[in-house]
Amino acid sequence: MDRVEILKTYKIYIGGAFPRTESGRYYVPVHGNKQLGNICLSSRKDFRNAVVAARSACGKWSGKSAANRSQVMYRIAEILEGRKSQFVQELQFQGSTKSKAEQEVHASIDRLIYYAGWCDKFSQVFSSVNPVASAHFNFTAPEPMGVISICAPEDSGLLGLVDAVAPVLAGGNTCVALASEGMPLCAITFAEVLNASDVPGGTVNILTGKRTELLEHMASHMDVNGFLYCGSDEEEIRKVQSLAVENLKRVSISTSEKLLSSERQNPYCIEDFVEMKTTWHPIEIISGSGSGY
Amino acid sequence: MAKSPKLEFDVGWDLSPAPESTDHINLKGQYDLFINGKWTKPSSGKYFKTVNPANEKVLAEIAEANEKDIDKAVQAARKAYVEVWSKMPAAERGKYIYRIARLIQERAREFAVIESMDGGKAIRESRDVDVPLAAGHFFYYAGWADKLEYAFPNRRVHSLGVAGQIIPWNFPLLMAAWKIAPALATGNTVVIKSAETTPLTLYKLAEVIEASGIPPGVVNIVSGAGETGAAIVNHPDVDKIAFTGSTGVGKIIQRAVVGTNKKTTLELGGKAANIIFEDAPLDQAVEGVINGIYFNQGHVCCAGSRLFIQESVSDLVLRKLKDRMESLIVGDPLDKNTDIGAINSKEQLGTINHFIKTGKDEGAEMYQNSCSLPDKGYWCRPTLFTNVSQSSKIVQEEIFGPVLAVQTFRTIDEVISKANNTPYGLSAGVWTDKGSKIFNLTSQMKAGIVWANTYNKFDPTSPFGGYKESGFGREGGLHGLKPYLKI
Amino acid sequence: MGNKNKFSDFRVTARIDQVGIGDRIARIRSRSIKKEAKLQGLKMILNMIDLTTLEGADTTGKVQQLCNKAKFLHASNPELPTVAAVCVYPNFVSQAKKELEKTRIKVASVATAFPAGQSSMEVKIKDTKLAVDGGADEVDMVISRGRFHQGEYSYVYDEIAAVKEACGKARLKVILETGELGSLDKVRRASDIAIYAGADFIKTSTGKIKPAATLPVTCVMLEAIRDYFYETGSMVGMKPAGGISNAKLALQYLMLVKETLGNGWLSNEWFRYGASSLANDVLMQIEKQRTGIYQSKDYFSKD
Known part of the structure; x- marks a missing residue:
């Protein structure tokens, strides 16, 4: 007799732990007439808890040195590389062909590596020392924005999520991401990858569920600083933009076009989720030539 | 010798009045809208008064722009954008901005006095801060016009089109400079609205802009209250809104542009x-x-x-x-x-x-x-x-x-x-x-x-803007270019 | 030691930000002092001047001329106040005292191995006594800058206190020679030492070193005086010396005093200028205010 396979329970990822949704609800995404599993139908309370976790992780993640963040992100890629086959299987299970699935996994790993490399470089590209007319040293440098809501693309289970999360992380932010509703499996498996790497708990939180339920709360929560919306549903975009006004969340809209293309890779995606801070300090004027004081 | 340890400042050597002369000031009794390079009567025929807050005397009457006037201004800006400004070599664009900077410097004293009369600010500040900084902003951004490709690595940048700009009453000329200079340098055309209580220096700036020979319609200047601002924000042919003012109004604007492709810069309140x-x-x-x-x-x-x-x-x-x-x-x-x-x-x-x-x-x-x-x-x-x-x-x-x-x-x-x-x-x-x-x-x-170890210092090269509900986007410096560009 | 009993640790005196001082001074300089305020200010300045000659070539003749100038600043306008004092070397004190008999003009003498101050404490005390015995109303001493730079603050303090004791009734002005101190932080430290050791006045410079008095340095010293006043309720005087040669600059100093310490310091009991050519420029400005006509130096006596 064949061995009986152990089936995987997909849970959500909050604060470095894998709880079930507090609501106890589930939904069953399907591909064709195949059921993908019992997936957590996260509630607004799950989202709220995730924001609390993300906020408290802000210091832990942004407080790491940029070089260290870079290594942690590299570590995510390393672990993803080691679990390639699991992701390929899941992608196939969700309807992809083997070669397309492999392509997507490879691109996801490479994207992580790409943004891992930016962690300790982007601020050099976007900073400036400003030659002010007065006797002051003046510089402008990016700082993390804080907690970002991410609505991952619907049509790409893994790469879409990685493409959204990586630049946000590279910028030193923490996030709460809502996985693709129809293809949520890789998102939760990716959470396991994050959990196995050295990402502090709460830095990335991943929920599964329905945009129709959660989008509103993700956009309106007063303790969220930015919103990355991936998709092109005009009504949803409108909703996000209007609700974001309440605390002036920075909203960025990203389509899921050309996800595989290297055109998607650029530090301007990081710049969307940083704040530029300008600092002034006086420069004492006593010169070696004895011009006096 | 021990006295009660309190310093006395109120009696003794007092300063005599040292008023800055207003003789050389050229103020008209009435200002029309500056649209398409022409002084234009408001379609409503309405004018409002601007008052000197130091003596409550009326300084001038200012045309109030309504939706129709705004439409006219936006059309002029669009036409200037399509036909002239976006086609002009960047270096030439820069020269016009340099001219504006120089003309402000030449008329610095007049600008300072009018700014103080219209807004109530001390001449020491309008003379030493507002006016030189305003000229400085034009001078700084003029030089960027033909160097934009160096500001955004690996990107070819594009202007947005017509920028609608709404400025507050606290630093009228300076805020106009913060808005107009980067917009022009990046190749956009402008419709800008002054605050109701402090329109005068913006119209003096219109005179400077007229004198600079910049093509008609590149900068259009209007006045009015909230409704006029709303007409700019809601105009379908405006590509960019830059606003400085209260957080309350900033949120109204941000809501108004939901679902459009309008880019916004909001510089709002603070409690530092x-x-x-x-x-x-x-x-x-x-x-x-x-x-x-x-x-x-x-x-x-x-x-x-x-x-x-x-x-x-x-x-x-x-x-x-x-x-x-x-x-x-x-x-x-x-x-x-x-x-x-x-x-x-x-x-x-x-x-x-x-x-x-x-x-x-x-x-x-x-x-x-x-x-x-x-x-x-x-x-x-x-x-x-x-x-x-x-x-x-x-x-x-x-x-x-x-x-x-x-x-x-x-x-x-x-x-x-x-x-x-x-x-x-x-x-x-x-x-x-x-x-x-x-x-x-x-x-x-x-x-x-x-x-x-310092406070309230400003410089054209130094980016300015907020976190959280103080708004987004930066004005000044290299970082002040991005809000006016597609990258 | 010293007439003030509160001692502070001079290694940790108040911090100074030079650029901030510069901003403050720029604001003072932008004050517009015109008309009545200008005239009033100019008259105060005249009355605050320590008319000074401190040269190796000083003679009895030179000192006599200086005293005459002090008494009769400008013959055509006898209403004007006199200067506060004449300032000479110790060996001319008794002569000056005699020349200025029956006037309210004080005689100040430099002492303590002026200007370098490089001598023993014993010599400095003797030098001080020479001046005081000659009848000096005021003694302008120099601090030991070398010791100060060596960090021997107690030595500097004790020396000032000893000279103060030797002064008896004469008021003591302590010259910091700020041009040799190197930073505003050190100016502040030296000010505190001088004040706590018993100075009646603190003074910027000997006039032999450049830079001499500047507005930023004076601002720092006035702030030290203010903090001492806050602490004790006692007033200390201030004397910028050297480099203040025109009326406009002198008015800016006066404005700085007014806005830092208030009107209580606006008399020659608490504020002096150490200067030789300032008086004539002030006189010219007063004449200009009086007549409305720009003046020529040829109409004002040079002594």
Whole structure:
């Protein structure tokens, strides 16, 4: 007799732990007439808890040195590389062909590596020392924005999520991401990858569920600083933009076009989720030539 | 020899009046809209009056633009964009902006005097800060026009099109410069609206723009109240909205552009913390507090309106602060010795007085300097409140007047959490002689501008803008280009 | 030691930010002092001048001329106040005292191995006594800058206190020679030492070193005086010396005093200018205010 396979329970990822949704609800995404599993139908309370976790992780993640963040992100890629086959299987299970699935996994790993490399470089590209007319040293440098809501693309289970999360992380932010509703499996498996790497708990939180339920709360929560919306549903975009006004969340809209293309890779995606801070300090004027004081 | 240890500032050697002359000022009785390079009557035929807040006299009548006029202005801007401005070689575009900078410098004194007459700000500030900085902004951005490819690595940038710009009443000419200069340098055309109470220098700028020979329609200048602003924001052919003003109005604008492709820059309110540690250069810190809250009558979005003093030096700092306040002169904005001019409008004075009353009702202790105030006009003495807490209204809300709320603190982590405990995030000040503490504090402050051992410094090369509900986008410096470009 | 009993640790005196001081001074300089205020200010300045000659080539003839100038500043306008004092070397004190008999003009003498101050404490005390015995109303001493730079603050303090004791009734002005101190922080430290050790006045410079008095340095010293006043209620005087040669600059100093210390310091009991050519420029400005006509130096006596 064949061995009986152990089936995987997909849970959500909050604060470095894998709880079930507090609501106890589930939904069953399907591909064709195949059921993908019992997936957590996260509630607004799950989202709220995730924001609390993300906020408290802000210091832990942004407080790491940029070089260290870079290594942690590299570590995510390393672990993803080691679990390639699991992701390929899941992608196939969700309807992809083997070669397309492999392509997507490879691109996801490479994207992580790409943004891992930016962690300790982007601020050099976007900073400036400003030659002010007065006797002051003046510089402008990016700082993390804080907690970002991410609505991952619907049509790409893994790469879409990685493409959204990586630049946000590279910028030193923490996030709460809502996985693709129809293809949520890789998102939760990716959470396991994050959990196995050295990402502090709460830095990335991943929920599964329905945009129709959660989008509103993700956009309106007063303790969220930015919103990355991936998709092109005009009504949803409108909703996000209007609700974001309440605390002036920075909203960025990203389509899921050309996800595989290297055109998607650029530090301007990081710049969307940083704040530029300008600092002034006086420069004492006593010169070696004895011009006096 | 021991006397009661109180310094006396109120009797003795007093300064004689030193009013800046208004002889050389060229003001017309009436200003029309400046659309498509022509002075244009408003389609409604309506004009509103602008008043000198120092004597309540009417200075001029200004055309009020309605939806029709805005449409005309946007059409002119679009036409100028498509036919001329977007096709012009960038270096040539830059030369026009340089011309504007030079023309402002040539007429600096006139600009300064009119700014003080229309807005009530002390001539010392309009002469030494507003006007030179405005010219400086045009000069700075003029040079960027043909160098944009160096600002955005690996990107070819494109202008947006027509920029709709709405400026506040606290720094009329300077805010116009902050808006117009980068917009033009990046190849956009402009429709800009002045605030209702301070339109005059924008129309003097229109004269300069006319004299610069810049093609008609590249800059269009209008005036009016909220409805006029709404007409700009809602116009379907505007690609970009840049707004400086209150957080309340900023949110209305942001809601209005939902679902459009309009890019926005919002520079909104603030309630900045100014933090003095016991190891600070205290006398300079006191001077920084004075500049921080009483500059421009406190009508400054980045005003250091919340002062935090480390408890071990709070008595000493307060004493120094009060003595320094005593030497401040409140009065005629045109007098060269005036430190604090007139409150911009009757309405704003009402708002400030309401906050002062609230402060007293909440049990805070008030101190004001003892100078005399003119009979006519809108005035407010420099004011500070002690015995307040984070929950006091005057600590939480932006007053936009010369009113300082003072709290004490004990430890670094306490003051960091209190300083950041606000929905705003425009600016902050930190005073300590210890370098490592400065860098800790400046990075912990959730604010777009942090002044360490200085306050309220501005420069064309220095980006300005907020975190959180103080808005987004930066104005000034290299970072001020991006909001006007597709990259 | 010293007539003030509160001692501070001079290694940790108040911090100074030079750029902030510069901002403050820029604001003072932008004050417009015109008309009545200008005239009033100019008259105060005249009355605050220590008319000075401190040269190796000083003679009895030169000192006599200087005293005459002090008594009769400008013959055509006898209403004007006189200067505060004449300032000479110790060996001319008794002569000057005699020349200025029956006037209210004080005689000040430099002492303590002026200008370098490089001598023993014993010699400095003797030098001081020479001046005081000659009848000096005021003694202008120099601090030991070398010792100060060596960090021997107690030595500097004790020396000032000893000289103060030797002064008896004469008022002591302590010259910091700020041009040799190197930073505003050190100016502040030296000010504190001098004040706590018993100085009646603190003074910027000997006039032999450049830079001499500047507005930023004076601002720092006035702040030290203010902090001492806050602490003790006692007033200390201030004397910028050297480099203040025109009326406009002198008015800016006066404004700085007014806005830092208030009106209580606006008399020659608490504020002096150490200068030789300032008086004539002030006189010219007063004449200009009086007549409305720009003046020529040829109409004002040079002594």
